[in-house]
Amino acid sequence: MDFRFSPEQQAFQNEVRDFILTEVPQELRWCERTAFTDALWPAVLETRKKLAQKGWATMHWPVEYGGQGASHIAQTLLVEELAYWGMPQAITVDDGPNLIGPTIIRFGSDHLRKTLLPSIASGETYWCQGYTEPGSGSDLAAVRTTAVQDGNHYVINGQKDFISGAARADWIHILARTNPEAPRHRNLSYFVVDMRSPGITLSPLDEAQGRSGMLNEVFFDNLRVPAENLVGERNEGWQVAMSTLNLERSGIENVGHARSFLKDIVTYARETVHDGESLLNIDRVSSKMAEMAVKIEACRLAAYRVAWLRDKGLNPDYESSMSKLLSSEMWQQFTDAVMQVLGHYGPLESDSRYAPLKGRIEEAYIGSIFETIYEGTSEIQRNVIAQRGLGLPRR
Numbered sequence: 154m155d156f157r158f159s160p161e162q163q164a165f166q167n168e169v170r171d172f173i174l175t176e177v178p179q180e181l182r183w184c185e186r187t188a189f190t191d192a193l194w195p196a197v198l199e200t201r202k203k204l205a206q207k208g209w210a211t212m213h214w215p216v217e218y219g220g221q222g223a224s225h226i227a228q229t230l231l232v233e234e235l236a237y238w239g240m241p242q243a244i245t246v247d248d249g250p251n252l253i254g255p256t257i258i259r260f261g262s263d264h265l266r267k268t269l270l271p272s273i274a275s276g277e278t279y280w281c282q283g284y285t286e287p288g289s290g291s292d293l294a295a296v297r298t299t300a301v302q303d304g305n306h307y308v309i310n311g312q313k314d315f316i317s318g319a320a321r322a323d324w325i326h327i328l329a330r331t332n333p334e335a336p337r338h339r340n341l342s343y344f345v346v347d348m349r350s351p352g353i354t355l356s357p358l359d360e361a362q363g364r365s366g367m368l369n370e371v372f373f374d375n376l377r378v379p380a381e382n383l384v385g386e387r388n389e390g391w392q393v394a395m396s397t398l399n400l401e402r403s404g405i406e407n408v409g410h411a412r413s414f415l416k417d418i419v420t421y422a423r424e425t426v427h428d429g430e431s432l433l434n435i436d437r438v439s440s441k442m443a444e445m446a447v448k449i450e451a452c453r454l455a456a457y458r459v460a461w462l463r464d465k466g467l468n469p470d471y472e473s474s475m476s477k478l479l480s481s482e483m484w485q486q487f488t489d490a491v492m493q494v495l496g497h498y499g500p501l502e503s504d505s506r507y508a509p510l511k512g513r514i515e516e517a518y519i520g521s522i523f524e525t526i527y528e529g530t531s532e533i534q535r536n537v538i539a540q541r542g543l544g545l546p547r548r
Protein backbone atom coordinates (compact mmCIF):
# COMPACT_ATOMS: atom_id res chain seq x y z
CA MET A 154 0.00 0.00 0.00
CA ASP A 155 1.25 3.48 -0.88
CA PHE A 156 -0.64 6.62 0.14
CA ARG A 157 1.42 8.93 -2.10
CA PHE A 158 0.52 9.98 -5.62
CA SER A 159 3.11 8.95 -8.20
CA PRO A 160 5.34 11.66 -9.77
CA GLU A 161 3.25 11.32 -12.96
CA GLN A 162 0.04 11.86 -11.02
CA GLN A 163 1.50 14.89 -9.27
CA ALA A 164 2.66 16.29 -12.60
CA PHE A 165 -0.83 15.78 -14.00
CA GLN A 166 -2.35 17.58 -11.02
CA ASN A 167 0.00 20.54 -11.66
CA GLU A 168 -0.89 20.53 -15.34
CA VAL A 169 -4.60 20.68 -14.50
CA ARG A 170 -3.96 23.54 -12.06
CA ASP A 171 -2.01 25.50 -14.71
CA PHE A 172 -4.77 24.89 -17.21
CA ILE A 173 -7.42 26.25 -14.84
CA LEU A 174 -5.36 29.28 -13.91
CA THR A 175 -4.47 30.19 -17.49
CA GLU A 176 -7.28 28.87 -19.70
CA VAL A 177 -10.47 29.06 -17.66
CA PRO A 178 -12.21 32.42 -17.23
CA GLN A 179 -11.99 33.64 -13.64
CA GLU A 180 -15.77 34.20 -13.57
CA LEU A 181 -16.30 30.43 -13.55
CA ARG A 182 -14.77 30.06 -10.10
CA TRP A 183 -17.37 29.53 -7.38
CA CYS A 184 -20.30 30.23 -9.67
CA GLU A 185 -22.56 27.25 -8.91
CA ARG A 186 -25.58 29.48 -8.43
CA THR A 187 -25.17 31.27 -11.76
CA ALA A 188 -23.51 28.61 -13.95
CA PHE A 189 -26.71 27.89 -15.90
CA THR A 190 -27.55 31.55 -16.60
CA ASP A 191 -27.28 33.07 -20.09
CA ALA A 192 -24.37 35.17 -18.81
CA LEU A 193 -22.17 32.21 -17.81
CA TRP A 194 -23.40 29.18 -19.74
CA PRO A 195 -21.37 29.98 -22.93
CA ALA A 196 -18.17 30.09 -20.82
CA VAL A 197 -19.15 26.79 -19.15
CA LEU A 198 -19.64 25.17 -22.58
CA GLU A 199 -16.37 26.59 -23.87
CA THR A 200 -14.46 25.24 -20.85
CA ARG A 201 -16.06 21.80 -21.22
CA LYS A 202 -14.87 21.76 -24.84
CA LYS A 203 -11.35 22.79 -23.84
CA LEU A 204 -11.24 19.97 -21.29
CA ALA A 205 -12.43 17.61 -24.00
CA GLN A 206 -9.76 18.83 -26.45
CA LYS A 207 -7.15 17.98 -23.85
CA GLY A 208 -8.72 14.53 -23.71
CA TRP A 209 -9.29 14.93 -19.97
CA ALA A 210 -13.09 14.77 -19.82
CA THR A 211 -13.01 11.17 -21.02
CA MET A 212 -9.47 10.25 -20.00
CA HIS A 213 -10.76 7.18 -18.11
CA TRP A 214 -12.55 5.76 -21.18
CA PRO A 215 -10.92 2.98 -23.19
CA VAL A 216 -8.78 4.24 -26.08
CA GLU A 217 -11.03 2.58 -28.69
CA TYR A 218 -13.89 4.89 -27.64
CA GLY A 219 -11.84 8.07 -27.69
CA GLY A 220 -10.46 7.88 -24.15
CA GLN A 221 -6.90 7.65 -22.91
CA GLY A 222 -7.32 4.50 -20.86
CA ALA A 223 -6.21 6.57 -17.85
CA SER A 224 -6.67 5.35 -14.29
CA HIS A 225 -9.68 6.30 -12.19
CA ILE A 226 -7.21 7.71 -9.68
CA ALA A 227 -6.06 10.22 -12.32
CA GLN A 228 -9.65 11.03 -13.24
CA THR A 229 -10.47 11.57 -9.55
CA LEU A 230 -7.46 13.89 -9.27
CA LEU A 231 -8.87 15.88 -12.20
CA VAL A 232 -12.28 16.29 -10.55
CA GLU A 233 -10.74 17.17 -7.18
CA GLU A 234 -8.53 19.84 -8.75
CA LEU A 235 -11.42 21.33 -10.77
CA ALA A 236 -13.51 21.43 -7.59
CA TYR A 237 -10.61 22.94 -5.60
CA TRP A 238 -10.71 25.94 -7.92
CA GLY A 239 -14.50 26.21 -7.67
CA MET A 240 -15.52 24.97 -11.11
CA PRO A 241 -19.31 24.37 -11.31
CA GLN A 242 -20.80 20.87 -11.35
CA ALA A 243 -21.62 21.14 -15.07
CA ILE A 244 -17.84 20.90 -15.53
CA THR A 245 -16.63 18.84 -12.57
CA VAL A 246 -19.19 16.05 -12.34
CA ASP A 247 -20.52 16.06 -15.86
CA ASP A 248 -23.01 13.23 -16.48
CA GLY A 249 -21.91 12.68 -20.11
CA PRO A 250 -18.30 11.54 -19.64
CA ASN A 251 -18.78 10.22 -16.10
CA LEU A 252 -22.13 8.42 -16.06
CA ILE A 253 -23.81 7.91 -19.40
CA GLY A 254 -20.66 7.44 -21.53
CA PRO A 255 -19.36 4.52 -19.43
CA THR A 256 -22.92 3.10 -19.32
CA ILE A 257 -23.21 3.17 -23.11
CA ILE A 258 -19.75 1.65 -23.43
CA ARG A 259 -20.79 -1.20 -21.13
CA PHE A 260 -24.44 -1.81 -22.08
CA GLY A 261 -25.14 0.18 -25.28
CA SER A 262 -25.46 -1.13 -28.83
CA ASP A 263 -22.83 -0.38 -31.47
CA HIS A 264 -25.27 2.12 -32.94
CA LEU A 265 -25.48 4.07 -29.66
CA ARG A 266 -21.73 3.92 -29.18
CA LYS A 267 -21.15 5.28 -32.68
CA THR A 268 -23.75 8.01 -32.56
CA LEU A 269 -23.53 9.26 -28.97
CA LEU A 270 -20.02 8.74 -27.62
CA PRO A 271 -18.20 11.18 -29.99
CA SER A 272 -20.34 14.17 -29.00
CA ILE A 273 -19.91 13.31 -25.31
CA ALA A 274 -16.15 12.98 -25.73
CA SER A 275 -15.93 16.34 -27.51
CA GLY A 276 -17.93 18.08 -24.77
CA GLU A 277 -20.62 19.10 -27.24
CA THR A 278 -23.60 17.46 -25.58
CA TYR A 279 -24.79 18.13 -22.05
CA TRP A 280 -26.72 15.34 -20.33
CA CYS A 281 -29.12 15.26 -17.41
CA GLN A 282 -30.50 12.30 -15.49
CA GLY A 283 -34.20 11.55 -15.10
CA TYR A 284 -34.91 9.08 -12.32
CA THR A 285 -36.95 10.83 -9.63
CA GLU A 286 -40.70 10.88 -10.12
CA PRO A 287 -43.45 12.26 -7.90
CA GLY A 288 -43.59 9.69 -5.07
CA SER A 289 -40.50 7.77 -6.16
CA GLY A 290 -37.27 9.42 -5.19
CA SER A 291 -35.63 6.99 -2.81
CA ASP A 292 -37.75 4.12 -4.07
CA LEU A 293 -36.26 4.32 -7.53
CA ALA A 294 -37.96 1.19 -8.82
CA ALA A 295 -41.45 2.60 -8.25
CA VAL A 296 -41.38 4.17 -11.72
CA ARG A 297 -44.74 5.15 -13.17
CA THR A 298 -43.52 6.49 -16.50
CA THR A 299 -44.48 3.97 -19.19
CA ALA A 300 -42.91 3.05 -22.55
CA VAL A 301 -45.09 1.10 -24.98
CA GLN A 302 -43.54 -0.30 -28.16
CA ASP A 303 -45.09 0.85 -31.43
CA GLY A 304 -43.11 -0.57 -34.37
CA ASN A 305 -39.62 0.92 -34.37
CA HIS A 306 -40.46 3.32 -31.57
CA TYR A 307 -41.46 3.40 -27.93
CA VAL A 308 -44.19 5.81 -26.91
CA ILE A 309 -43.32 7.28 -23.52
CA ASN A 310 -45.73 8.95 -21.10
CA GLY A 311 -45.00 10.18 -17.61
CA GLN A 312 -43.16 12.70 -15.50
CA LYS A 313 -39.69 13.07 -13.98
CA ASP A 314 -39.16 15.46 -11.10
CA PHE A 315 -36.33 17.58 -9.73
CA ILE A 316 -34.12 17.12 -12.78
CA SER A 317 -30.94 19.19 -12.48
CA GLY A 318 -29.83 21.11 -15.52
CA ALA A 319 -32.74 19.85 -17.65
CA ALA A 320 -33.29 23.25 -19.27
CA ARG A 321 -29.73 23.19 -20.64
CA ALA A 322 -29.55 19.48 -21.45
CA ASP A 323 -29.34 18.04 -24.96
CA TRP A 324 -30.06 14.49 -23.75
CA ILE A 325 -31.57 12.74 -20.76
CA HIS A 326 -31.25 9.15 -19.51
CA ILE A 327 -34.38 7.67 -17.95
CA LEU A 328 -36.08 4.54 -16.68
CA ALA A 329 -39.56 3.64 -17.93
CA ARG A 330 -41.86 0.67 -17.31
CA THR A 331 -42.04 -1.63 -20.30
CA ASN A 332 -43.78 -4.58 -18.69
CA PRO A 333 -46.56 -3.66 -16.25
CA GLU A 334 -47.21 -7.36 -15.50
CA ALA A 335 -43.68 -8.19 -14.34
CA PRO A 336 -42.45 -7.79 -10.74
CA ARG A 337 -40.48 -4.71 -9.66
CA HIS A 338 -36.91 -4.52 -10.96
CA ARG A 339 -37.88 -6.67 -13.95
CA ASN A 340 -40.33 -4.29 -15.57
CA LEU A 341 -38.02 -1.37 -16.33
CA SER A 342 -36.07 -0.35 -19.40
CA TYR A 343 -33.36 2.28 -19.74
CA PHE A 344 -33.62 4.85 -22.54
CA VAL A 345 -31.58 7.76 -23.80
CA VAL A 346 -33.77 10.57 -25.07
CA ASP A 347 -33.06 13.66 -27.17
CA MET A 348 -34.37 16.57 -25.11
CA ARG A 349 -35.46 18.40 -28.27
CA SER A 350 -37.95 15.67 -29.21
CA PRO A 351 -41.58 16.73 -29.61
CA GLY A 352 -43.57 15.55 -26.58
CA ILE A 353 -41.15 16.88 -23.93
CA THR A 354 -42.05 19.93 -21.86
CA LEU A 355 -40.28 21.43 -18.87
CA SER A 356 -41.53 23.33 -15.88
CA PRO A 357 -38.88 25.05 -13.74
CA LEU A 358 -38.89 24.66 -9.96
CA ASP A 359 -37.61 27.61 -7.94
CA GLU A 360 -35.09 26.28 -5.45
CA ALA A 361 -33.60 27.77 -2.31
CA GLN A 362 -30.47 28.97 -4.02
CA GLY A 363 -32.44 30.99 -6.52
CA ARG A 364 -30.94 29.07 -9.43
CA SER A 365 -34.02 29.33 -11.60
CA GLY A 366 -33.88 26.93 -14.53
CA MET A 367 -31.58 24.57 -12.71
CA LEU A 368 -34.24 22.18 -11.39
CA ASN A 369 -37.14 21.15 -13.58
CA GLU A 370 -40.12 18.89 -13.83
CA VAL A 371 -39.89 17.06 -17.16
CA PHE A 372 -43.12 15.85 -18.77
CA PHE A 373 -43.33 13.18 -21.48
CA ASP A 374 -46.52 13.33 -23.47
CA ASN A 375 -46.74 10.66 -26.18
CA LEU A 376 -43.02 11.11 -26.70
CA ARG A 377 -41.79 8.84 -29.54
CA VAL A 378 -38.33 7.45 -28.94
CA PRO A 379 -36.58 5.22 -31.50
CA ALA A 380 -36.36 1.61 -30.24
CA GLU A 381 -32.61 1.77 -30.87
CA ASN A 382 -32.34 4.25 -27.96
CA LEU A 383 -32.85 1.39 -25.53
CA VAL A 384 -29.67 0.83 -23.48
CA GLY A 385 -29.21 -2.81 -22.50
CA GLU A 386 -31.99 -5.34 -22.82
CA ARG A 387 -35.67 -4.50 -22.61
CA ASN A 388 -36.96 -4.99 -19.03
CA GLU A 389 -33.42 -5.13 -17.68
CA GLY A 390 -33.03 -1.41 -17.13
CA TRP A 391 -32.67 -1.78 -13.35
CA GLN A 392 -29.21 -3.34 -13.65
CA VAL A 393 -28.17 -0.65 -16.14
CA ALA A 394 -29.44 2.15 -13.88
CA MET A 395 -27.69 0.68 -10.82
CA SER A 396 -24.45 0.57 -12.77
CA THR A 397 -24.90 4.22 -13.83
CA LEU A 398 -25.75 5.45 -10.34
CA ASN A 399 -22.89 3.57 -8.74
CA LEU A 400 -20.53 5.66 -10.86
CA GLU A 401 -21.64 8.93 -9.31
CA ARG A 402 -21.00 8.23 -5.66
CA SER A 403 -17.62 9.27 -4.38
CA GLY A 404 -18.13 12.91 -3.43
CA ILE A 405 -14.56 13.91 -4.29
CA GLU A 406 -15.82 17.32 -5.43
CA ASN A 407 -16.82 18.13 -1.83
CA VAL A 408 -13.30 17.23 -0.75
CA GLY A 409 -11.84 19.62 -3.36
CA HIS A 410 -14.15 22.42 -2.25
CA ALA A 411 -13.45 21.86 1.45
CA ARG A 412 -9.65 21.76 1.04
CA SER A 413 -9.78 25.05 -0.82
CA PHE A 414 -12.09 26.70 1.74
CA LEU A 415 -10.02 25.45 4.66
CA LYS A 416 -6.91 27.10 3.27
CA ASP A 417 -8.77 30.39 2.76
CA ILE A 418 -10.53 30.34 6.09
CA VAL A 419 -7.26 29.76 7.95
CA THR A 420 -5.83 32.82 6.19
CA TYR A 421 -8.98 34.80 6.99
CA ALA A 422 -8.88 33.78 10.65
CA ARG A 423 -5.18 34.66 10.91
CA GLU A 424 -5.79 38.12 9.47
CA THR A 425 -9.00 38.88 11.36
CA VAL A 426 -8.68 40.50 14.73
CA HIS A 427 -11.38 40.00 17.34
CA ASP A 428 -11.12 41.86 20.68
CA GLY A 429 -7.48 42.57 19.89
CA GLU A 430 -6.69 38.93 19.11
CA SER A 431 -6.36 37.01 15.87
CA LEU A 432 -9.34 34.67 15.42
CA LEU A 433 -6.87 31.81 15.12
CA ASN A 434 -5.82 32.37 18.74
CA ILE A 435 -9.30 31.51 19.92
CA ASP A 436 -9.17 27.84 20.93
CA ARG A 437 -12.65 27.05 19.69
CA VAL A 438 -11.79 28.33 16.20
CA SER A 439 -8.50 26.48 15.83
CA SER A 440 -9.93 23.22 17.18
CA LYS A 441 -12.83 23.47 14.71
CA MET A 442 -10.30 23.86 11.88
CA ALA A 443 -8.31 20.87 13.12
CA GLU A 444 -11.45 18.77 13.40
CA MET A 445 -12.47 19.66 9.87
CA ALA A 446 -8.99 18.91 8.52
CA VAL A 447 -9.33 15.37 9.94
CA LYS A 448 -12.76 14.89 8.37
CA ILE A 449 -11.63 16.19 4.98
CA GLU A 450 -8.68 13.79 5.00
CA ALA A 451 -10.91 10.83 5.89
CA CYS A 452 -13.27 11.71 3.03
CA ARG A 453 -10.38 12.08 0.62
CA LEU A 454 -9.09 8.62 1.46
CA ALA A 455 -12.57 7.12 1.10
CA ALA A 456 -13.02 8.74 -2.34
CA TYR A 457 -9.64 7.57 -3.63
CA ARG A 458 -10.43 4.08 -2.34
CA VAL A 459 -13.46 4.06 -4.67
CA ALA A 460 -11.20 5.05 -7.59
CA TRP A 461 -8.62 2.45 -6.56
CA LEU A 462 -11.28 -0.29 -6.49
CA ARG A 463 -12.34 0.67 -10.03
CA ASP A 464 -8.73 0.59 -11.20
CA LYS A 465 -8.43 -2.92 -9.78
CA GLY A 466 -11.45 -3.97 -11.86
CA LEU A 467 -13.56 -4.34 -8.73
CA ASN A 468 -17.03 -2.85 -8.53
CA PRO A 469 -17.29 -0.42 -5.62
CA ASP A 470 -20.68 -0.90 -4.04
CA TYR A 471 -21.23 -0.03 -0.39
CA GLU A 472 -17.77 1.59 -0.52
CA SER A 473 -19.19 4.27 -2.87
CA SER A 474 -22.08 4.79 -0.47
CA MET A 475 -19.64 5.21 2.42
CA SER A 476 -17.69 7.78 0.44
CA LYS A 477 -20.80 9.70 -0.64
CA LEU A 478 -22.22 9.66 2.89
CA LEU A 479 -18.96 10.82 4.46
CA SER A 480 -18.26 13.61 2.01
CA SER A 481 -21.80 15.03 1.84
CA GLU A 482 -22.14 15.14 5.63
CA MET A 483 -18.59 16.50 6.01
CA TRP A 484 -19.41 19.32 3.56
CA GLN A 485 -22.50 20.29 5.55
CA GLN A 486 -20.59 20.23 8.85
CA PHE A 487 -17.73 22.13 7.27
CA THR A 488 -19.85 24.95 5.82
CA ASP A 489 -21.69 25.20 9.14
CA ALA A 490 -18.40 25.42 11.06
CA VAL A 491 -17.12 28.14 8.72
CA MET A 492 -20.41 30.03 9.08
CA GLN A 493 -19.91 30.01 12.88
CA VAL A 494 -16.33 31.26 12.52
CA LEU A 495 -17.41 34.12 10.25
CA GLY A 496 -20.14 35.14 12.69
CA HIS A 497 -22.65 37.68 11.38
CA TYR A 498 -20.60 38.28 8.22
CA GLY A 499 -21.10 34.66 7.11
CA PRO A 500 -24.62 34.95 5.66
CA LEU A 501 -23.75 38.00 3.52
CA GLU A 502 -24.19 37.39 -0.20
CA SER A 503 -21.44 37.89 -2.74
CA ASP A 504 -22.59 41.37 -3.79
CA SER A 505 -22.25 42.73 -0.25
CA ARG A 506 -19.07 44.76 0.22
CA TYR A 507 -18.71 43.23 3.70
CA ALA A 508 -18.97 39.60 2.57
CA PRO A 509 -15.85 37.64 3.57
CA LEU A 510 -14.34 35.34 0.92
CA LYS A 511 -16.52 37.15 -1.66
CA GLY A 512 -19.69 35.57 -0.26
CA ARG A 513 -18.57 32.08 -1.23
CA ILE A 514 -19.49 30.61 2.13
CA GLU A 515 -23.10 31.77 2.00
CA GLU A 516 -23.55 30.06 -1.37
CA ALA A 517 -21.73 26.92 -0.23
CA TYR A 518 -23.71 26.74 3.01
CA ILE A 519 -27.07 26.80 1.23
CA GLY A 520 -25.80 24.49 -1.54
CA SER A 521 -24.55 21.92 0.96
CA ILE A 522 -28.12 21.28 2.16
CA PHE A 523 -28.88 19.34 -1.01
CA GLU A 524 -25.81 17.13 -0.86
CA THR A 525 -27.45 14.68 1.55
CA ILE A 526 -30.58 14.49 -0.63
CA TYR A 527 -29.58 13.96 -4.24
CA GLU A 528 -27.69 10.94 -5.57
CA GLY A 529 -29.47 8.97 -2.80
CA THR A 530 -30.21 10.44 0.62
CA SER A 531 -28.01 9.78 3.65
CA GLU A 532 -30.64 7.36 4.99
CA ILE A 533 -30.51 5.37 1.77
CA GLN A 534 -26.69 5.29 1.82
CA ARG A 535 -26.83 3.99 5.42
CA ASN A 536 -29.28 1.30 4.32
CA VAL A 537 -26.91 0.25 1.51
CA ILE A 538 -23.95 0.11 3.91
CA ALA A 539 -25.95 -1.87 6.48
CA GLN A 540 -27.36 -4.34 3.96
CA ARG A 541 -24.61 -4.80 1.40
CA GLY A 542 -21.63 -3.91 3.56
CA LEU A 543 -22.61 -5.52 6.84
CA GLY A 544 -25.10 -8.11 5.59
CA LEU A 545 -27.85 -6.81 7.88
CA PRO A 546 -31.50 -7.47 6.97
CA ARG A 547 -33.35 -5.07 4.65
CA ARG A 548 -35.46 -2.41 6.44
Ligand SMILES: Cc1cc2nc3c(=O)[nH]c(=O)nc-3n(C[C@H](O)[C@H](O)[C@H](O)COP(=O)(O)OP(=O)(O)OC[C@H]3O[C@@H](n4cnc5c(N)ncnc54)[C@H](O)[C@@H]3O)c2cc1C
Nearest residue numbers: 282283284285289290291315316317523526527528530532
Ligand atom coordinates in the same frame (compact mmCIF):
# COMPACT_ATOMS: atom_id res chain seq x y z
C1 LIG B 1 -31.05 19.95 -5.64
C2 LIG B 1 -31.60 18.63 -6.11
C3 LIG B 1 -31.21 18.14 -7.34
C4 LIG B 1 -31.72 16.93 -7.81
N1 LIG B 1 -31.36 16.49 -9.05
C5 LIG B 1 -31.91 15.33 -9.53
C6 LIG B 1 -31.61 14.88 -10.86
O1 LIG B 1 -30.86 15.52 -11.60
N2 LIG B 1 -32.19 13.75 -11.32
C7 LIG B 1 -33.05 13.01 -10.54
O2 LIG B 1 -33.52 11.98 -10.99
N3 LIG B 1 -33.36 13.42 -9.26
C8 LIG B 1 -32.81 14.55 -8.75
N4 LIG B 1 -33.12 14.99 -7.48
C9 LIG B 1 -34.06 14.22 -6.69
C10 LIG B 1 -33.37 13.41 -5.60
O3 LIG B 1 -32.65 12.35 -6.17
C11 LIG B 1 -34.46 12.92 -4.63
O4 LIG B 1 -34.97 14.06 -3.97
C12 LIG B 1 -33.91 11.93 -3.62
O5 LIG B 1 -33.60 10.71 -4.23
C13 LIG B 1 -34.92 11.65 -2.47
O6 LIG B 1 -36.16 11.34 -2.98
P1 LIG B 1 -37.47 12.11 -2.48
O7 LIG B 1 -37.19 13.57 -2.51
O8 LIG B 1 -38.62 11.61 -3.28
O9 LIG B 1 -37.63 11.72 -0.97
P2 LIG B 1 -38.34 10.43 -0.39
O10 LIG B 1 -37.86 9.22 -1.10
O11 LIG B 1 -39.80 10.68 -0.35
O12 LIG B 1 -37.75 10.39 1.08
C14 LIG B 1 -38.21 11.29 2.11
C15 LIG B 1 -37.38 10.98 3.36
O13 LIG B 1 -37.57 9.61 3.77
C16 LIG B 1 -36.33 8.93 3.82
N5 LIG B 1 -36.49 7.55 3.35
C17 LIG B 1 -37.13 7.14 2.23
N6 LIG B 1 -37.05 5.81 2.09
C18 LIG B 1 -36.33 5.36 3.14
C19 LIG B 1 -35.88 4.06 3.57
N7 LIG B 1 -36.16 2.95 2.86
N8 LIG B 1 -35.14 3.98 4.70
C20 LIG B 1 -34.83 5.08 5.44
N9 LIG B 1 -35.23 6.33 5.08
C21 LIG B 1 -35.96 6.48 3.94
C22 LIG B 1 -35.41 9.71 2.89
O14 LIG B 1 -34.05 9.52 3.23
C23 LIG B 1 -35.87 11.14 3.12
O15 LIG B 1 -35.27 11.64 4.29
C24 LIG B 1 -32.61 16.19 -6.99
C25 LIG B 1 -32.99 16.68 -5.73
C26 LIG B 1 -32.49 17.88 -5.29
C27 LIG B 1 -32.91 18.39 -3.94
